[in-house]
Amino acid sequence: MRAVFHEQLSDLTGQLGLTCALTGEAMRQATLALLSADLVLAETAISKDDEISALSKDSEERAFALIAAGPTEEDLRAAVGQMQVVVDLRRMGALARHVGNVARRRHPLHAVPVDVHRQFEQMGEIAVALSAAARQALLTQNPVAAAKLQAEDDAMDALHQQLFSLLLGSQWQHGVGPAVDVALLGRYYERFADHAVQIGRRVRFVATGATLSQTG
């Protein structure tokens, strides 16, 4: 009975790891689409969100079934934690889709002026790294890996600040439309990062029994 439970729990962990990898891949493609005004890549990133949604729906049902199996408190923490992680993964997929949508809407133009390409390139890299670290934390259930996520997130926040200084500084010469796009895009990357960090917190909750306090 417990063996079956653990097999199912471990299957679900694998599926969440896969979903997490898809969020990173979607964000990588969406960022590339943004920087190279590539319509096909934008649409690939967007359709990845459908895949992430379908997997999330399935994961949610599986997590509920595990919770309903009446496991020990430790196993219950794991199943509840997984149910919560699904919410974050789903948002990460939606945020990558938002980035892809902006790239698609502006095509064949570039949505983002060249002056801020470097910032978006870096935010994209950090987002992908955060998704990979969240996946690692999930698969290893290692709270140390989870703590590392915070450092990457600080780098994201710094880039986000930099972006706003550029946007609101006297050097900005692209007018209101691109500024609005850039501001919202910055927010999407920042939120993507927050959700990855949140997954780390969930892992810590499972591993240590700490409360899920900061749901950011």
Place this chain on the structure above:
Amino acid sequence: MRAVFHEQLSDLTGQLGLTCALTGEAMRQATLALLSADLVLAETAISKDDEISALSKDSEERAFALIAAGPTEEDLRAAVGQMQVVVDLRRMGALARHVGNVARRRHPLHAVPVDVHRQFEQMGEIAVALSAAARQALLTQNPVAAAKLQAEDDAMDALHQQLFSLLLGSQWQHGVGPAVDVALLGRYYERFADHAVQIGRRVRFVATGATLSQTG
């Protein structure tokens, strides 16, 4: 045993209802602060988020204890649903805080030009109404009330679109800074509404056993 469980479940529902009322109140105050450049109101809205966070943390622990009590499947759905609602309430509090932060940051200036005051006034009203409808759905566990949330959310989306047309139209004469504030503020209201709708979906999940499919 079941009587005690139901009493605790009902206490928790009451606490979630109270938290939901606080999110509406915070958004009402933050909107007023935005439109009247009122620093005291901005800070009241911001500090309300601390209260919402503290209540959420407590609710999360209580929901977990209820889940761990090994209830029937129906009661389990209720407890899991409540645990998920906490995440939405927490975000609603954070989004009201973001609005309050913008008002505070721009004080003694108005963060939002007069041309878009009417839009923000209406978005504020809808946000408050959505929070009240979500509270109603929670307290009555009525999936019909939950369905009504969707209609209000459509009104919010329409206002959000209107805001962007103003922002990107030739009439906009306030430059980049206010445009960025307005775009991000619009996003905060839209997300606040999405989370209220999401609470309605959770109620439907509890009442009907439907999956939590769209976590928005």
